[in-house]
Amino acid sequence: MMRVLVFMLSTLAAGGTDRVSTTCSTEACLTLHLEEEVHFEDASKNCINNGGNLVTLRDLDEFESVKAALLSAAAEDSAVFSLKLWIGLSLQKQRCTDFTEDLNGFRWTSEPKTVSGYSNWKKKPLSTCTEKRCVSVSLSDDLKWVDGSCREGAFYMCRFLSKGMCRPIVLEEKSDVKYILPFLLNPLTPHERLEMLPHGTSAEIQCGGSEDTLVSFCVNKHGLFSWTNSERFCARDRRKCARNNGGCEHLCEDTETGSVRCDCREGYQLLDDDVSCALKNHCENSPCDTKCVPTPSGFSCACAEGFHLAADNISCVDINECHQRICGEHTCHNTPGSYICECRPGFRHVSGRCEDVDECTESRCKQGCLNSQGSFSCYCHAGYSSPSGNRNVCVDVNECLIFKPCEDICINTLGSFRCSCGEDFILAKNGISCVQNTKIPTFPSETSILEPSLKPDRFGTTTGSAPVLNNTNTKTDSSKRKESLLGSSWFLVCVWGSAIPLLLLIVLTTVFVIFRWTRSRKTSKSSATGDNYCWVSSGLDQEQRNGNSTH
Structure with missing residues (x-):
């Protein structure tokens, strides 16, 4: 780890808010983006679009490299110490927090995603299954993991893995060298210097007093990384070892031709640019079981993912x-x-x-379905029940028999019921009671029926909505009731329109008969008066009746 940190040098672009701090080790480069705070998704996309990923903290080595890069940036700008930075760790929306795992259900956004055995939580993350959560860190919290909403704003750091690194170009004469890193939009400024430059970096070299520009690239040459066109670098034939070591990285020797010859210390070999040195390939014919890593003094063995070194430091043993x-x-x-x-x-x-598995998408239940982690449960809709606790079977509840909700007539339906009334009555507005029909005459076969909606009521089952008038024992609405009332009104108009002339005729006939009868009676009395003389009894009749009785 110390070898990696020795090779790391962080540079901070000066001025304005366009601040990008770049740090490179022998294996990867880190870029700290301080331009503006962004959402987690935007930070991740920016890193991916440039060929990298959001930085991860899977183990102590990554923790130390990220911390060293941030401390280097904080030395240039103290505000970096308290900034919040996104790292590539998140909980997807359809996953649940799992406190039995080291990552608590979270996953790294780059491979490998499920590495466990190391965690650095400041506190337990929010327990949720419905919200995407993302993790940020800060130097002020010693890079402790803190979860939060992914829509919050924060700065971010990208990691760019490299196949290898080249050392900066060494020139004898004063010249301008402009480096363009593959993952940065803008070239490094003259005062920005990196101790290592990643594979794919281009260098534009313009020798002093010349208008020609030489372009060189950091490439892989048989496992060693060096610059192309190195033989054409500026005026090496006039170099002297006494001046800047002749441009040589390790050893310099003056030649009889007035130039210099570079050489390397033991264990290193000279690269194609004739000035840079790299470790010899000590891994040739190494005894390593899986992987060999060159070191300044020789080599070390390493293992593939899922294995670790055995006690002999050569063989690899499986990790359980x-x-x-x-x-x-x-x-x-x-x-x-x-x-x-x-x-x-x-x-x-x-x-x-x-x-x-969401069993509810597989139509496991007859009616309602509720999914849960690793299982599911069925339930019946309102107006139905499950016999003997079997939730996968739903039968209709006979509200008329159990609850007797209607005042008069109750008709059970699937999942509900209807109320109706007998002759001369209509349903009240509550859809249950019956009131006498006082507005219109009642005709045979006219009945008002309630068709309730399926919703819980005070009976513990389903009840109807507001009642409506129905003349055909089927569900109708208020507009049909108005039509029925209007039809009855026209019927009454027709009846009264026919009866009134008949009544007038009867009245006129009766008046005429009474008039004729009164006149005839007066005539009869006039003829029976004996010419207006009065009849007076003589009393003889009485005397005769008395005499007869004596005899």
Whole structure:
């Protein structure tokens, strides 16, 4: 780790808000972007579009390299110490926080995504299954992980992996060299110097007093990285070892021709530019079981992912990832260099991890379905019930029999009920009670029926909405009721229109009969008066009746 830090040099572009701090080690470069605070997605896209990824902190080595780069930038600008920076760690929206894992359900945005065994949380992240959460760090918190909304603003750092590095070009004469790194839009300014430059960097060289520009690239030459066109660099034939070591990186020797010859210390070899030195390939015929890494004094062995060095520092031994609870609550099977998660029922294997199966999308339930982690449950809609607790079977509830919600007539329907009234009555506005029909005459077969909507009521089941008038024992609305009332009104008009002339005729006939009868009676009395003389009894009749009785 110390070897990596020795090669690291951070530079900070001066002036304005366009600030990009670049740090390069022997394996990768880091760019700290302080132009403006951005959302997590924008930060990630900016890194990817330039050929890198958001910086990660998977282990202590990455932690130390990022911290060294930030401290170097903070030396130029103290504000960097308290800035919030996005790192490539997030919880996707459809995943749940899992506190049984080191990453708590979060995943790295670049490969490998599920490395565990190291974490640096400041506190437990928010427990959620519905919100995407992203992680940020700050030097003031010693790069502790803090989760938050991905829509918040923060600065960010990108990591660019490189196949190799070239040292800066060494020239005897004063000249201008402009470096253009593959992941930066703008070239480095003259006062910005990096101790190492990544593979793919281009250099524009303009020798003093010359208008010609020589272009050189950092390329891979048989495993060693050096600059192209190095033989054409500015006026090397006039170099002297007494001046700037003749431009040589290690050893310099003056020649009889008035030039210099560069050489390297033991364990190094001279590169094609004739001034730079690189470690010899000590890995040739090495005893390493998997991978050999050159060092200044020789080599060291390394192992592929999923393995670690044995006690002999040569062989590689498989890492049992299952001891790290990498599968969570699911069954883990270790394999050479990897592992396999056997998912519990209700989960399926997706991209190396177990994800919940949404059974509700598979029509498992007859009516309502509620998905849960690893399972699901069925439920019945309002107006239905499940017999004997079997939630996958829903039968209609007979509200008329159980709750008797209607005042008069109740008709059960699937999931609901309807109320109606007998002859001469109509439904009240509550859709349940019956009131007498006082506005219009009642005709046979006319009945008002309520068709309720499916919603819970005070009976514990379903009840209807506001009642409506219906003349055909089917569901109608208020407009049909108005039409029925209007039809009845026209019927009354027709009836009264026919009855009134008849009544007038009867009245006139009766008046005429009464008039004739009164006149006839007066005539009869006039003829019976004996010419206006009165009849007076003589009393003889009485005497005769008395005499007869004596005899």
